[in-house]
Amino acid sequence: MLGDFCHRMLEIPMDKRHRAALFRSRLKIAIDRAGSNQSDLARRSNVDRSTISQILRDDAARLPNAQVVGSCAEVLGVSADWLLGLAEHPETAAELMASALTLTDAPRALIDQQIFDWHQEANGYKIRHVPAALPDMLKTNDVLEWEYGPHLGRTASQAITASANRLAWMRQSGSDYEIAMPLYEIDSFVEGTGYYAGLPVSVRAQQMDHWLDLSSALYPRLRLYLFDARRLYSAPITVFGPLLAVIYVGRNYLAFRDTQRVRAFSDHFDHLVREARISARDVPNHLASLRRSLA
Numbered sequence: 001m002l003g004d005f006c007h008r009m010l011e012i013p014m015d016k017r018h019r020a021a022l023f024r025s026r027l028k029i030a031i032d033r034a035g036s037n038q039s040d041l042a043r044r045s046n047v048d049r050s051t052i053s054q055i056l057r058d059d060a061a062r063l064p065n066a067q068v069v070g071s072c073a074e075v076l077g078v079s080a081d082w083l084l085g086l087a088e089h090p091e092t093a094a095e096l097m098a099s100a101l102t103l104t105d106a107p108r109a110l111i112d113q114q115i116f117d118w119h120q121e122a123n124g125y126k127i128r129h130v131p132a133a134l135p136d137m138l139k140t141n142d143v144l145e146w147e148y149g150p151h152l153g154r155t156a157s158q159a160i161t162a163s164a165n166r167l168a169w170m171r172q173s174g175s176d177y178e179i180a181m182p183l184y185e186i187d188s189f190v191e192g193t194g195y196y197a198g199l200p201v202s203v204r205a206q207q208m209d210h211w212l213d214l215s216s217a218l219y220p221r222l223r224l225y226l227f228d229a230r231r232l233y234s235a236p237i238t239v240f241g242p243l244l245a246v247i248y249v250g251r252n253y254l255a256f257r258d259t260q261r262v263r264a265f266s267d268h269f270d271h272l273v274r275e276a277r278i279s280a281r282d283v284p285n286h287l288a289s290l291r292r293s294l295a
Contacts, residue, residue, distance in 0.1 A: 020063055022085045024056055030076040030083065045071035104253045114253070116166065118240055124174040125241020128269045132236040132248055134189060135179055137166040140210050142203045170222070175241075177222045178280075180272040182229035190290045201294060208291040215284045223280035227272050234272055239265050 031041060038056065042049035047068050055064055063069070063084070073080040081087035104114055119127065129135065136144070141160050148159045170177060188194045192204060215224065227234075236248035245265035247254040256262060278286050 016062075019085055023063055023069075023083055024058075026078075026083050026085070027072060027076075028056065030072075030078045034076045036076065041072065041075060044075045047071055102255045102257075104255060105251065116162075116169075118238075118244060118246065118255075119166070119169065119173070119175075122175060122240035122243055125243065126176045126178065127241065128178045128180070128239040128266065130180050130234045130237050130269070130272070133185065133195065134181075134207075137163050137170065138211060138214055139163060140203070140207050143199070143207050146199055146203060171218070176220075177218075178225065178269070178273065179223070180225045180227060180234065180269060180276065182232075182234075183226045183277060184229055186226065186287075186290065190294060205291065205294045208287060208294060212284060212287050212291065215287060219280070219284075224283045225273050225276035225280055226278035226283065226286065227276045232272060232275055234268065237265055237269070239269055242266075 031037065036044075038052045039049060041047070042052045045068075051064070051068065052072075055068075064072075066080075069080050069083060073083055079087055134143075136159070139147075144160050144163060189196045189199075190204060190208065192199050192201065196204070214222070238246045238248075239262065240246070242259070242262060243257070245256045245262045247256075256265070
């Protein structure tokens with residue numbers, strides 16, 4: 001990374017004196033944050049104290065060589081790119097990667113406080129969601145009992161409470177919600193096949209009525225899109241505005257905070273919306289048609 005720093009500096013037009021002043025300012029900040037001083041920095045970096053003093057002089061117009069920059073950055077725990085004005089964050093690449101990508105435990109139901117914390121953090125931003133099955137916060141209590149009771153025992157009641165809390169929070173939050181789902185998921189639910197085999201028809205009918213009510217009451221703040229999984233695929237993901245993108249992988253959530261990846265997941269969701277077979281405006285009619293088939 002340091003070997004080509006001179007070349008990279010040429011890519012960003014900046015007056016030499018301005019760049020030297022920026023380096024000097026950031027080096028002083030890094031020394032203060034590290035609780036260090038010129039003598040300590042010189043000793044730990046194996047750079048002559050006179051060189052450090054010359055760099056920090058207010059009239060210094062030249063940048064040090066790559067070896068000095070790298071040694072100072074390593075000792076002070078910052079990135080060389082930040083010292084040189086090529087990055088906005090002082091953290092090293094390894095530290096940025098560690099904060100940009102995290103692996104979090106994912107419980108079976110919506111009782112995870114981490115999920116709620118992410119929603120609250122993104123309050124005011126658009127939240128975009130591809131659920132693993134039907135969205136928990138839109139399910140009836142009977143569906144939640146059927147789904148989570150055998151796995152969680154008494155905590156099925158916690159899932160019901162958490163679902164109600166999420167829905168109540170969504171009603172009053174400053175966020176818009178977009179949910180994209182494959183068509184087959186709802187078809188399978190209505191037919192009681194696959195994952196939903198054994199779910200009584202009366203429970204399915206009640207769930208469809210609940211969806212129809214919510215689709216009217218919450219639109220346009222809640223918009224549902226249905227895509228054809230034979231043409232498109234999506235893993236379960238949630239994009240919390242520009243802040244965070246989370247992939248659900250079963251036992252864990254894989255969370256990304258770096259701008260480039262969050263933007264990529266948002267673009268992926270845009271594609272699902274553009275290619276949706278059933279748009280948000282047409283979903284109520286589609287749900288009503290499926291509900292009549294249950295009668």
